Amino acid sequence: MTKRPNVILISSDQQRGDCIGAEPRQVNTPNIDRIGANGVRFSKCITPHPMCQAARASILTGKLPYTHGVRDNGRDLDEALAGQGLGAVFAAAGYDSHFIGKAHFSSHQTFQPTGKPECLASAKDYPEDWQGPFFGFDKAQLMLRPHHHTKWAEPPEALHHEYWLDQDGRGGQRWAQAAEHLPPKSHHFQAWRSALDNEWHSSPWIGDRAVEMINGNNEKPYFAWVSFPDPHPPFLAPRPWSDLYDPSEVDLPTHFELDLDRRPWWHRAFLEKKNTQQGIEHNQGGVDWGQKGALNEAALRDITAIYYGMISAVDHQVGRMLDALEAAGELDNTIVIYISDHGEWLGDHGLLLKGPMLYDGLLRVPCLIQGPGVPEDRVIGDPISTLDIRSTLVDLCGLDAEQDNGTSWRGLMSGRDSRDFALCEWEVDASRSGIDLDLRTVRTARHRMSLDLTTGTGELYDLHDDPHEMENLFDDAGRASVRRELTDMIRSRPADEIPAAPRVGWH
Numbered sequence: 001m002t003k004r005p006n007v008i009l010i011s012s013d014q015q016r017g018d019c020i021g022a023e024p025r026q027v028n029t030p031n032i033d034r035i036g037a038n039g040v041r042f043s044k045c046i047t048p049h050p051m052c053q054a055a056r057a058s059i060l061t062g063k064l065p066y067t068h069g070v071r072d073n074g075r076d077l078d079e080a081l082a083g084q085g086l087g088a089v090f091a092a093a094g095y096d097s098h099f100i101g102k103a104h105f106s107s108h109q110t111f112q113p114t115g116k117p118e119c120l121a122s123a124k125d126y127p128e129d130w131q132g133p134f135f136g137f138d139k140a141q142l143m144l145r146p147h148h149h150t151k152w153a154e155p156p157e158a159l160h161h162e163y164w165l166d167q168d169g170r171g172g173q174r175w176a177q178a179a180e181h182l183p184p185k186s187h188h189f190q191a192w193r194s195a196l197d198n199e200w201h202s203s204p205w206i207g208d209r210a211v212e213m214i215n216g217n218n219e220k221p222y223f224a225w226v227s228f229p230d231p232h233p234p235f236l237a238p239r240p241w242s243d244l245y246d247p248s249e250v251d252l253p254t255h256f257e258l259d260l261d262r263r264p265w266w267h268r269a270f271l272e273k274k275n276t277q278q279g280i281e282h283n284q285g286g287v288d289w290g291q292k293g294a295l296n297e298a299a300l301r302d303i304t305a306i307y308y309g310m311i312s313a314v315d316h317q318v319g320r321m322l323d324a325l326e327a328a329g330e331l332d333n334t335i336v337i338y339i340s341d342h343g344e345w346l347g348d349h350g351l352l353l354k355g356p357m358l359y360d361g362l363l364r365v366p367c368l369i370q371g372p373g374v375p376e377d378r379v380i381g382d383p384i385s386t387l388d389i390r391s392t393l394v395d396l397c398g399l400d401a402e403q404d405n406g407t408s409w410r411g412l413m414s415g416r417d418s419r420d421f422a423l424c425e426w427e428v429d430a431s432r433s434g435i436d437l438d439l440r441t442v443r444t445a446r447h448r449m450s451l452d453l454t455t456g457t458g459e460l461y462d463l464h465d466d467p468h469e470m471e472n473l474f475d476d477a478g479r480a481s482v483r484r485e486l487t488d489m490i491r492s493r494p495a496d497e498i499p500a501a502p503r504v505g506w507h
Contacts, residue, residue, distance in 0.1 A: 004221045005372045006334040007090070007393055008210075008321065011059070011225070012314050013052065013102060013146070013232040014354070015340035017045065017364035019311055022379075025251055027308050028244070031319035032368060035338050039370025040378045040413050046363045046422050046443045047342040048387045050354050052104050052232075053077075053507075054426070055341040055386070060085040060105065060135065062390030062404030064425060064493060069501035071427035076106040076114065076504055079135060086390055088136030089401045090223035098213055099137040101206045101227035102146040109150075109282045110505030117142065117159060119505075120282060124156040128163055137225070141209050143202065146229035148178055148236060149289035150282055161205055174200050178236065179284065188299035190289070190352070191235035191306045193242035198313075201238050202229055207317030214324040223393075228317070231310035231344070233353060234289060241309035247301035250308060253361075254468050256300060258350035262472055264450075264457045266428075266435055267357050273434030274355075292352035300347045307346065335371030335396060339386050349469075356428050358441050358450050359469050363424060372396070373410065380412055382419035383443045405494060420444060421489045427500055440490045449474070449486040460486070 021029040022036055035041075048058040049065045057063075057070040057077045061084065070077050082088060082105070091097040106116040113121040117134065123144050134140035143161040145152070152175035155166055165171040180195035198204060210226045236242075260268045274290070283289060293299070318338065325331040343362040345351035354362055365386065370376075373396045388406035393399075395408035411417030421444045428437035438453040448469070451458035460474040460483055473479045 003333060004095075005397060006218075006221050006330060007095075007223045007397065008334060008336050009086070009223075009225045009389065010318060010321070010336065010338045011227045012311070012340045013227075013229050014342060014344045015231055015311060015366060016343040016346060016361050017043075017366050018361070019308070020366045028312050029315040031315045031322060032338050032366065034319075034322060035336055035368040035370045036379070037377055039368065039374040039376060040380055040409075042367040042384050042409075043379055043381050044383045044443065044445060045339070045365055045367035046383065046385055046424055047365055048385050048424050049426055050342045050356075050358060050362050050424070051426070052341055053107070056104050058387050059339075059341070059389055060087070062387060062406040064387065064405045064423065066425055066427070066497040067405055067494070069498050071425075071500045072429060072432060072503075073507050074107050074432060074503050074505045075501040076116065077135070078501065082135040084402045084404075085136045086223065086225065086393070087134075087138070089390070089394065089399055090397075091136060091138055093397070093399045094220060096218070096220050096222040097137045097139070098222060098224040099132075099134060099140045099142070099227070100209045100213070100224060101141075101202075102143050102229040103135070103140070103227065104146070105135050107505040107507060108144070109507045112504070114504055118144065120144065120153070120157060123159055126159070128156070131160075143229065146202065147232050147234065148175070149234055149284055149287070151284045152176070161202060164205060165200065182239070182242070186299075186302040186306070187296070188303055189287070189293050190233050191299075191303040193306065194236040194238045196238055198238040198241070201313070203313045203317050207320050210317070210321050211324045214321065214328055214330070226321070228314045230314055231307050235303055235306045235310065237306050237309040237313060241313040242306060243309075244312055245305040245308045247305040250301055250304040252297070252300055252304065253347045253349075255470065256295070256297075256347040256350055259470075262470070263357070264452070264459050264472070264474070265455075266437055266452065266457075269435045270355050270357070270433060273430075290353070295347060295350060295352055303352070304346060307344070333372060335369065335374070335393065337367075337369045337389065339367050339389070340365040341386070356426065356433070356435075356437060356439050358424065358448070360448065360463065363441065363443060363448065369409070375413055378413065381445060382412055383422040383445055384409065384412070384419055385422040385424075387422075405496075423490065423493055425493070429503075431503065432506060442486050442489045444486070444489075447482060447486060449483065449490075451487065451490060
């Protein structure tokens with residue numbers, strides 16, 4: 001390797017795996033699709049955890065949630081573990097390492113100040129010109145309030161994005177304007193067409209920072225994690241993105257009514273017992289943004305159209321980054337990965353947002369990669385995980401790093417290897433979710449099984465015969481051998497668990 005490749009890891013937040021142009025839902029993402037056309041698209045990539053904080057900790061460290069201790073939101077990643085994370089590994093190899101956008105490696109809404117920059121109560125302790133180091137990254141440009149469920153506070157309760165938004169003292173005005181609803185009025189409180197001009201939304205800010213980095217004086221190769229907070233709820237998009245999709249034409253789930261009688265006990269218990277007061281003192285308007293509200297067809301159509309628009313807005317910024325790389329003569333020398341941290345129910349089985357019902361819309365995420373060492377225009381259907389990114393990049397870039405729980409995709413991409421399954425795990429605790437679970441999930445090419453190790457109860461779906469996950473086969477005697485095989489896969493995780501990180505807050 002005569003010239004070391006740059007690496008840009010691009011992530012969105014809460015984007016379903018079927019919500020890209022290459023999938024059948026008719027979402028317009030030509031630039032994300034470019035990555036797959038120039039490289040590889042993994043059609044069965046899952047998240048190692050369906051909540052933001054734990055999933056991101058796994059991407060950073062290459063460790064399963066029970067191995068890095070962040071078993072849920074509100075539990076901060078030990079910064080010592082970031083010493084072998086993506087930013088630190090690349091920095092140690094002589095790369096400039098950057099983080100841009102939403103990190104969420106530590107909690108925002110905490111019971112007490114934690115001293116971390118992402119903590120609402122501690123951000124004021126960091127000067128306006130602070131730029132890191134941050135969890136192994138040399139340079140960070142971060143967001144304290146990545147989503148509009150959080151109410152505004154004046155700087156210095158701010159990070160880079162909030163200072164930019166408040167550059168002329170009008171940050172609070174802009175934050176309030178983002179919450180104003182343009183007509184036509186949405187049929188759901190979680191979704192609206194935002195009155196704030198597009199230039200002041202977060203996706204262009206992140207795109208601008210990424211293009212500035214690409215066009216900078218890059219004497220050394222660089223690794224950058226560019227993290228967009230959309231399309232996470234509340235679902236809001238400015239024009240033109242809010243008007244890009246006609247609600248009457250978006251596709252809806254085949255089944256969007258609650259069907260709890262056919263599910264394991266925790267589905268109903270989670271909806272009935274969920275803690276509804278999590279950090280509500282920080283919430284915009286005192287609203288409980290964790291609740292789905294009435295989810296009729298009109299509401300779901302509005303939500304879906306705006307959700308698609310948010311994704312297309314992110315895609316536009318991905319295109320700007322690819323174009324900047326090409327103009328700089330670096331596109332062929334840059335590994336580009338596009339992923340999301342986890343998915344979104346988006347009406348599947350009458351559900352909205354996320355929780356311990358790990359239907360495919362929540363579990364599966366987009367995953368595309370291009371660059372040196374990656375073949376072109378391949379679709380791979382073996383089950384993989386975003387957990388594998390660290391191992392893959394270490395392999396492709398020839399770096400020295402400690403072993404993690406992931407496996408490089410190089411063998412899959414060359415056709416030399418195959419993969420049987422990928423794992424997801426979540427310690428669900430009653431203080432946050434109303435119920436206690438030791439929830440383990442395995443995804444193979446054909447099946448998805450979720451098992452509560454505490455009670456031995458679970459759900460099993462044959463995704464070949466039943467792609468909408470309607471028939472729970474967990475107690476079907478005819479599938480006993482499949483259940484045993486999948487249970488063995490779940491129990492095959494390494495014996496390297498550590499205690500859960502202390503709960504310091506809700507999100």
